[in-house]
Amino acid sequence: MRIEDVYIWDINAKWLGITPHQLMENAGAGVARVIEERFGKGLKIAIFSGTGNNGGDGFVAARHLSFDNDVTLFLVGDEVKIRSEEARHNWEILKGLDFVKIRVLKDSTYIRSLDLSGFDVIVDALLGAGTKGEPREPIRSAIEKINEYAGRAKIVSVDLPSGYPSKVQVKADFAVTFQWDKEEYEGFERVVVKIGYPKELYHIVGPGDAKFALRKKGEHKGQNGKLLIIGGSGDYYGAPYLAAKAASYLVDLVYLVMPEYPARRVSDPDLILRPIEGRNFSPGHVEELLSIAEKVDAVVIGPGIGLAEETKEFVREFVRRCEKPMVIDADGLKAIAGDLSVLKGKTFILTPHTGEFKVLFGVKPEGSFQEKAELVREKAREIGGVILLKGAYDIISDGEAWKYNRTGNRGMTTGGTGDVLAGLVGALLALGNEPLRAASAGAFINGLAGDMVKEGLGENFTALEVAKKVPYAVKWVVEF
Ligand SMILES: NC(=O)C1=CN([C@@H]2O[C@H](COP(=O)(O)OP(=O)(O)OC[C@H]3O[C@@H](n4cnc5c(N)ncnc54)[C@H](O)[C@@H]3O)[C@@H](O)[C@H]2O)[C@@H](O)CC1
Numbered sequence: 001m002r003i004e005d006v007y008i009w010d011i012n013a014k015w016l017g018i019t020p021h022q023l024m025e026n027a028g029a030g031v032a033r034v035i036e037e038r039f040g041k042g043l044k045i046a047i048f049s050g051t052g053n054n055g056g057d058g059f060v061a062a063r064h065l066s067f068d069n070d071v072t073l074f075l076v077g078d079e080v081k082i083r084s085e086e087a088r089h090n091w092e093i094l095k096g097l098d099f100v101k102i103r104v105l106k107d108s109t110y111i112r113s114l115d116l117s118g119f120d121v122i123v124d125a126l127l128g129a130g131t132k133g134e135p136r137e138p139i140r141s142a143i144e145k146i147n148e149y150a151g152r153a154k155i156v157s158v159d160l161p162s163g164y165p166s167k168v169q170v171k172a173d174f175a176v177t178f179q180w181d182k183e184e185y186e187g188f189e190r191v192v193v194k195i196g197y198p199k200e201l202y203h204i205v206g207p208g209d210a211k212f213a214l215r216k217k218g219e220h221k222g223q224n225g226k227l228l229i230i231g232g233s234g235d236y237y238g239a240p241y242l243a244a245k246a247a248s249y250l251v252d253l254v255y256l257v258m259p260e261y262p263a264r265r266v267s268d269p270d271l272i273l274r275p276i277e278g279r280n281f282s283p284g285h286v287e288e289l290l291s292i293a294e295k296v297d298a299v300v301i302g303p304g305i306g307l308a309e310e311t312k313e314f315v316r317e318f319v320r321r322c323e324k325p326m327v328i329d330a331d332g333l334k335a336i337a338g339d340l341s342v343l344k345g346k347t348f349i350l351t352p353h354t355g356e357f358k359v360l361f362g363v364k365p366e367g368s369f370q371e372k373a374e375l376v377r378e379k380a381r382e383i384g385g386v387i388l389l390k391g392a393y394d395i396i397s398d399g400e401a402w403k404y405n406r407t408g409n410r411g412m413t414t415g416g417t418g419d420v421l422a423g424l425v426g427a428l429l430a431l432g433n434e435p436l437r438a439a440s441a442g443a444f445i446n447g448l449a450g451d452m453v454k455e456g457l458g459e460n461f462t463a464l465e466v467a468k469k470v471p472y473a474v475k476w477v478v479e480f
């Protein structure tokens with residue numbers, strides 16, 4: 001478990017309706033439970049809380065422990081700094097209790113003069129995951145004060161020893177950390193307590209994934225992604241256009257390369273249109289496309305590209321030689337189905353629907369979404385890349401983890417929504433995301449945009465409307 005995942009899962013938990021109040025209650029109750037399990041009851045307990053949510057867990061623990069123990073709560077800092085609603089709520093409860101003694105400590109000199117002898121257990125809830133830099137006063141003095149009692153009283157840290165990883169940190173007997181043991185924490189004993197996250201969080205794609213994937217990478221033009229989209233054939237210009245349109249909301253530059261015949265139908269100032277000679281892509285275009293690919297961060301190949309033999313050959317040759325991360329979609333998938341070896345050593349995402357999946361791998365995904373997920377994972381592992389299987393639940397795997405996305409609705413069976421998806425996934429790749437995250441976040445945003453269209457129009461809409469809702473979906477995600 002990485003701290004980055006915790007950030008994402010917290011947001012996804014909120015989306016599932018799990019409130020910060022519930023999490024804090026479970027966290028504080030968990031700390032109290034572990035203390036009583038290890039050390040018994042009837043204890044004299046000092047709890048040091050800071051003004052963040054780590055301190056909030058301390059307030060909750062104080063209440064739980066007060067039932068069978070003698071509890072003193074030391075608030076280190078000014079109570080007006082208790083900002084989160086859940087921490088404030090628990091602080092107000094504590095203030096109304098007569099059996100919990102409360103002392104507010106703002107002055108470092110006073111903290112240094114404190115006498116904590118007589119306490120059996122000291123709970124350290126000063127600083128947690130929100131710590132920035134070295135501990136500052138008066139927290140620093142409180143940490144040093146607690147450490148004077150190491151060996152004399154049992155010291156239990158909430159989430160992690162306050163001050164970690166700087167030099168000045170609480171010398172804890174152990175830390176009670178929440179739900180998962182975080183890989184990054186080391187050097188202290190950790191006891192993990194669950195705080196009510198459901199199993200879904202391992203697999204569900206939510207706004208957390210999308211928010212993380214959308215973080216801006218730079219302030220200058222070109223730093224936030226350049227994407228190449230290769231598609232179109234004969235009369236088909238809609239598919240690559242939709243992919244490009246959707247992508248243009250996320251990245252700085254979209255190069256749309258189409259055969260000149262369909263390209264004549266497109267005029268859009270948001271896109272850089274590069275027509276190439278002829279009605280279809282053919283192997284003669286490979287060099288030209290590879291040189292455009294040099295300039296971008298990622299490539300989408302396949303929307304509307306058609307199934308002419310020369311085009312299939314072009315796709316295989318391009319994929320075999322392109323070194324950029326790629327999204328391969330639609331007819332592009334059919335082109336490579338005959339020779340999956342072109343994917344060897346590449347960074348790529350395949351975006352098949354059920355039928356295309358069957359063409360690619362010779363088996364049809366069937367059964368529950370968990371069963372389908374196992375199959376997708378198996379095939380992703382075999383080909384060494386990411387597969388996004390489109391459906392009522394989109395399933396995404398990189399061969400190790402699998403995820404599923406629930407946004408979207410029946411209206412999205414309309415033609416072209418898959419092209420929008422391919423464009424979004426490509427854009428997220430171009431932003432520098434790892435393929436599993438790009439695919440997951442793309443599926444989420446695409447479905448959310450579709451759900452927003454449905455709110456206004458019902459279930460009869462077109463893919464262009466979905467593409468145009470992308471900025472609204474992105475805004476929603478960023479603000480969530
Ligand atoms: N879903 C979640 O995020 C959960 C979080 N929980 C608790 O919330 C904690 C994180 O809460 P917060 O994000 O509020 O962060 P913290 O409580 O770790 O600390 C933030 C506060 O400390 C101050 N601060 C930061 N760095 C400092 C420094 N170097 N010296 C002095 N003061 C400093 C900040 O100004 C802020 O007031 C976790 O460690 C955990 O204990 C739990 O309630 C369980 C669920």
Ligand SMILES: [K+]
Pocket residue numbers: 054124125126127128157158159160161162
């Ligand atoms: K702590």
